[in-house]
Amino acid sequence: MTPIEVRFKLDWPGFALDVDLSLPASGVTALFGHSGSGKTTLLRCIAGLERAGRGRLVFRGQTWQDEKTWLPTHRRPLGYVFQEASLFPHLSVLGNLNFGRKRTSTAGRIALDQAVELLGIGHLLERKPDSLSGGERQRVGIARALAVSPEILLMDEPLAALDLKRKREILPYLERLHDELDIPVIYVSHAPDEVARLADHIVAMEGGRVVAHGPIGETLARVDLPIRLGEDAGVVLDATISAIDPTWNLARVDFAGGSLWTRDRELPIGKKVRVRVLARDVSLALDDPGRSSIQNVHPAIIETIAPDDHPANHLVRVRLGDSRLLARLTRRSADQLGIAAGQPVYIQIKSVALME
Amino acid sequence: MLTDSDLQALGLTVRLAATTTTILFMLGTPLAWWLARSRAWWKQPIGAVVALPLVLPPSVIGFYLLITLGPNGPVGQFTQSIGLGTLPFTFWGLVVASVFYSLPFMVQPLQTAFEAVGDRPLEVAATLRASPLDTFFSVAVPLALPGFITAGILSFAHTVGEFGVVLMIGGNIPGVSRVASVQIYDHVEALEYADAHRLAAVMLIFSFLVLLAMYVWRPGARKGA
Amino acid sequence: MKRLSTLIVALLAAAGVHAAEVQVAVAANFTAPVQQIAGEFERKTGHKAVLAFGATGKFYAQITNGAPFEVFLAADDTTPAKLDKEGQTVLGSRFTYAVGTLVLWSSKPDFVDAKGDVLKSGKFNKLAVANPKTAPYGAAAIETLTRLKLLDAVQPKFVQGENISQTHQFVSTGNADIGFVALSQVFKDNKLNSGSAWIVPGEMHEPILQDAVILAKGKDNPAAKAFMEFLKSPYAHAVIKSYGYALR
Numbered sequence: 001m002t003p004i005e006v007r008f009k010l011d012w013p014g015f016a017l018d019v020d021l022s023l024p025a026s027g028v029t030a031l032f033g034h035s036g037s038g039k040t041t042l043l044r045c046i047a048g049l050e051r052a053g054r055g056r057l058v059f060r061g062q063t064w065q066d067e068k069t070w071l072p073t074h075r076r077p078l079g080y081v082f083q084e085a086s087l088f089p090h091l092s093v094l095g096n097l098n099f100g101r102k103r104t105s106t107a108g109r110i111a112l113d114q115a116v117e118l119l120g121i122g123h124l125l126e127r128k129p130d131s132l133s134g135g136e137r138q139r140v141g142i143a144r145a146l147a148v149s150p151e152i153l154l155m156d157e158p159l160a161a162l163d164l165k166r167k168r169e170i171l172p173y174l175e176r177l178h179d180e181l182d183i184p185v186i187y188v189s190h191a192p193d194e195v196a197r198l199a200d201h202i203v204a205m206e207g208g209r210v211v212a213h214g215p216i217g218e219t220l221a222r223v224d225l226p227i228r229l230g231e232d233a234g235v236v237l238d239a240t241i242s243a244i245d246p247t248w249n250l251a252r253v254d255f256a257g258g259s260l261w262t263r264d265r266e267l268p269i270g271k272k273v274r275v276r277v278l279a280r281d282v283s284l285a286l287d288d289p290g291r292s293s294i295q296n297v298h299p300a301i302i303e304t305i306a307p308d309d310h311p312a313n314h315l316v317r318v319r320l321g322d323s324r325l326l327a328r329l330t331r332r333s334a335d336q337l338g339i340a341a342g343q344p345v346y347i348q349i350k351s352v353a354l355m356e
Numbered sequence: 357m358l359t360d361s362d363l364q365a366l367g368l369t370v371r372l373a374a375t376t377t378t379i380l381f382m383l384g385t386p387l388a389w390w391l392a393r394s395r396a397w398w399k400q401p402i403g404a405v406v407a408l409p410l411v412l413p414p415s416v417i418g419f420y421l422l423i424t425l426g427p428n429g430p431v432g433q434f435t436q437s438i439g440l441g442t443l444p445f446t447f448w449g450l451v452v453a454s455v456f457y458s459l460p461f462m463v464q465p466l467q468t469a470f471e472a473v474g475d476r477p478l479e480v481a482a483t484l485r486a487s488p489l490d491t492f493f494s495v496a497v498p499l500a501l502p503g504f505i506t507a508g509i510l511s512f513a514h515t516v517g518e519f520g521v522v523l524m525i526g527g528n529i530p531g532v533s534r535v536a537s538v539q540i541y542d543h544v545e546a547l548e549y550a551d552a553h554r555l556a557a558v559m560l561i562f563s564f565l566v567l568l569a570m571y572v573w574r575p576g577a578r579k580g581a
Numbered sequence: 582m583k584r585l586s587t588l589i590v591a592l593l594a595a596a597g598v599h600a601a602e603v604q605v606a607v608a609a610n611f612t613a614p615v616q617q618i619a620g621e622f623e624r625k626t627g628h629k630a631v632l633a634f635g636a637t638g639k640f641y642a643q644i645t646n647g648a649p650f651e652v653f654l655a656a657d658d659t660t661p662a663k664l665d666k667e668g669q670t671v672l673g674s675r676f677t678y679a680v681g682t683l684v685l686w687s688s689k690p691d692f693v694d695a696k697g698d699v700l701k702s703g704k705f706n707k708l709a710v711a712n713p714k715t716a717p718y719g720a721a722a723i724e725t726l727t728r729l730k731l732l733d734a735v736q737p738k739f740v741q742g743e744n745i746s747q748t749h750q751f752v753s754t755g756n757a758d759i760g761f762v763a764l765s766q767v768f769k770d771n772k773l774n775s776g777s778a779w780i781v782p783g784e785m786h787e788p789i790l791q792d793a794v795i796l797a798k799g800k801d802n803p804a805a806k807a808f809m810e811f812l813k814s815p816y817a818h819a820v821i822k823s824y825g826y827a828l829r
Contacts (some may be wrong), residue, residue, distance in 0.1 A: 049479050073482035074490075080483035087478050090498040099482030101496070148485055419750075426756040444756045445707060445740045527740030527751065528712065541743065545638040545715035 257321020415518025469503020
C-alpha cells in the first residue's frame with residue numbers, strides 16, 4: 001500500500017512545525033512526544049482542521065493538500081476522535097452515531113452495528129451524552145468516528161482525559177480496533193505504555209520536528225532514542241502463546257529468538273500477543289546464575305552500551321536470536337563486570353507485561 | 357373596555373413587532389454568526405455600529421432616519437428610483453426603523469450564544485462530513501437555541517415598547533403607524549387619563565409576561581443544557 | 582406705556598429687590614422669542630429666568646403633579662384657564678402674551694402659492710398637521726380645512742406630528758410636501774426664513790391665544806411677577822411680533 005505523504009511547514013508565534021514524513025498506510029502509527037511537541041498540531045493538519053501555510057498531503061493517491069489543492073475536512077474520508085469525546089449534547093447516543101453516518105455516501109465498510117458491537121455501547125443508544133460516564137462517552141466518540149466508514153482513523157489522545165480505571169475500560173476496545181479493522185490509525189499519545197500496547201509504528205516528535213520514526217520493535221530498542229523515556233524505556237516483542245502450565249498457572253510465549261514464562265491469562269495456545277519488557281526489569285550476568293528466583297534466563301550477546309538519562313546508568317542492548325532487548329544497569333556494575341560489545345552474557349528478565 | 361382605535365393600535369403593534377422580529381432573525385443570524393466567528397479587524401467597528409441603538413436616544417435615531425429615508429436622503433433617493441416612493445409615514449418605513457432600532461437586541465444574544473458554542477462542536481461536525489452550512493443548521497443553531505429564544509423575545513418586546521422613533525417617522529396615521537405606545541401618549545397628551553390607564557395596563561401586563569417567560573426560559577434555569 | 586414699564590423696572594431695581602430666580606415653563610413654539618426676551622430680562626432686572634421647553638399638555642400633567650414651575654407660557658388659553666379653575670395659579674395674573682399665526686408652509690420655494698390653492702389642487706404627497714387633540718395649531722388647521730370644505734379630500738394625506746415642532750420637522754426634511762405650522766417657526770426678523778408659505782387669514786379659525794399665568798408656586802416670588810410684567814414691555818412686544826405672532 002502506498003504510504004501517506006505528509007509534509008507540513010508552519011510558523012506560528014512561539015511555535016513552528018516542520019515535518020516531512022511517509023506514514024505507513026496500515027496499522028497503528030503513534031505520534032509520540034511530550035506536550036508541546038507538535039503531535040496534536042500535526043494530526044490537526046492531517047485532518048484539515050489546521051491550515052498549514054505550506055504543506056503537501058497525499059493519501060492513497062488522493063491529494064488532500066498541496067500548493068493548489070485544499071480539501072476541506074468534511075470532504076476528507078477520515079474519522080477523528082478528540083481528546084474529550086465532544087459528543088453533541090443535543091443528540092442522543094444514536095443521534096450522535098447517525099450524524100456522520102447519514103452524511104456518508106460511500107457504502108460503509110464499517111457498519112453502524114459493527115461499530116456499536118466493537119465498542120460495546122448497544123445498551124447506551126437511547127441515552128443523552130450528559131448521562132454517560134467519561135469512559136462511555138469516549139467509546140461513543142470512537143464508534144461515531146468509525147460509523148462514517150473512514151479510510152483512516154485519527155485519534156488525539158483519546159485516553160488522556162480519563163482516569164486509570166476508565167483507561168483500563170477502553171484499552172481493550174482499542175486493541176480490538178487494532179486487530180479487527182484494516183484501516184490505518186494515527187494515534188497521538190504522550191503515554192509510553194499506550195504506545196507500547198497499541199502502536200505498530202512510532203513517530204517521535206520534539207519541538208515541532210520528527211526526531212525518530214520506524215517500526216515500534218526497532219525504534220524502542222534504540223539506545224540512542226532522542227526522546228527520554230526514563231522508567232518507560234524498554235522493548236516490545238511480537239510473540240505467540242505456545243504452552244500452558246496449569247499446575248503453576250503459567251503460560252509460555254515464544255518470540256523470535258527465545259521464549260518467556262509469564263502469568264497465564266487464559267489465552268488460547270496459538271494466540272498472537274505482544275510482550276513488553278522494560279529495561280529496568282532486565283539484568284545481566286556473566287555466568288549462568290543457576291538457582292535463582294528469576295525464571296526467565298537466556299544467553300544473549302551484547303550489541304551496544306550507551307549512556308542512559310541518568311549519569312549513574314548505562315543502557316545496554318543485547319541480541320537474543322532475532323530479537324533485541326534493553327537492560328539498564330549502573331555504570332559501576334558495568335565497569336565491575338567489564339562488559340563490552342560482542343560479549344556473550346546471560347540476561348535475567350524479572351517481569352514481563354503481556355498485551356493481547 | 358378598549359376602544360376600536362385602541363384595538364387597532366394594539367393589532368398594529370403586534371403586526372409590526374412580528375414582522376420586525378422575523379426580518380431580524382433573517383438578518384441578525386448571519387450577522388451574529390459572523391461577529392462570533394470572524395477574526396477580521398473590522399469586526400469590532402461593525403459590532404459597535406450594531407450596538408449604537410443601545411446608547412443613542414430614540415430622537416437621534418428617528419431624526420437621522422427621517423432625513424436618510426426622506427425624499428432628499430440617500431435611502432429615500434434609492435427607494436424612489438426603484439419606484440417604492442419614500443418610507444416615512446408607511447408601515448414598511450416603521451419596519452425598517454424598528455429593524456435598525458432593535459438590531460442589538462437580536463444580534464447580541466445570538467452572538468453570545470454562538471460564541472458559547474465554541475470551535476470544538478464545529479470541528480467535530482466537519483470530521484463527520486458536515487459542510488459548514490450543514491454544520492450551522494444541524495449543530496450551531498440547536499446548540500444556540502436558548503440564545504435564539506432570548507433574542508426573539510427581546511426583539512419582539514423591544515419593538516412593542518418602541519416609541520420615540522415611531523413617533524418621529526410614523527406620522528401617527530391610524531392603522532399604519534399609530535402603534536400602542538403612541539396611542540397611549542396621545543391619550544396622555546389629550547388628558548384622557550382613563551383611556552391611557554387602560555391601554556397602559558395592557559402594555560404593562562404584556563411586558564411583564566414577556567420578561568417572565570424569558571426568565572423562566574433562561575438556559576441557566578434549566579437542568580443541563 | 583413704554584415709559585410706565587421702564588419706570589416699573591427701574592422702581593423694582595431701585596427698591597433694592599434681591600435678585601431672584603424664576604422657573605418658567607414655555608410652550609415649545611415660543612422657544613426662540615422667549616430666549617431673546619429672557620436675556621434682556623436678566624440684563625435689565627438682575628433676576629434669573631430658568632426656562633424649560635415642552636408640550637403644553639405635558640406641562641399640565643407635571644404642574645398638577647407638583648412640578649416646581651412658577652410661570653407658565655402655554656401654547657393655548659384653555660390649559661391656563663383650567664389651571665385657574667383648579668386653583669393652581671395666582672388668580673388675576675393670566676393674560677394673552679401672544680396670538681399664534683397659522684401658516685401653510687413648504688420647504689420648497691414656489692410650492693405653496695399666496696392663496697393656498699395648492700390644497701385644492703391636491704398636488705402634494707403628504708400634508709403634515711399637528712395632533713388636533715393636543716396642539717392648538719392642529720385644531721386651527723382642522724378648522725381651516727373644514728371651512729374650506731377640503732377636510733375630507735385631504736385627510737387621506739394627513740401625517741400627524743405629536744406637536745408643532747415635529748410637524749415642522751416633517752415638512753423641513755421634505756418628507757411631507759406641505760404642512761400647517763406656526764408662523765413663528767418659519768419666520769424671523771419679519772420675513773419668511775425659507776421655502777414658500779400661505780399665511781392663513783385670522784378669520785379662518787378661532788384665534789390661537791397663548792396665555793401666560795403665574796402658578797401657585799410663584800406666588801411670593803418677585804421675579805415671577807417681574808417676568809410677567811417684562812413680557813408686556815415694548816421690547817418683548819417687538820420681539821414677539823418679529824417672530825410672526827400677533828398681539829391682543
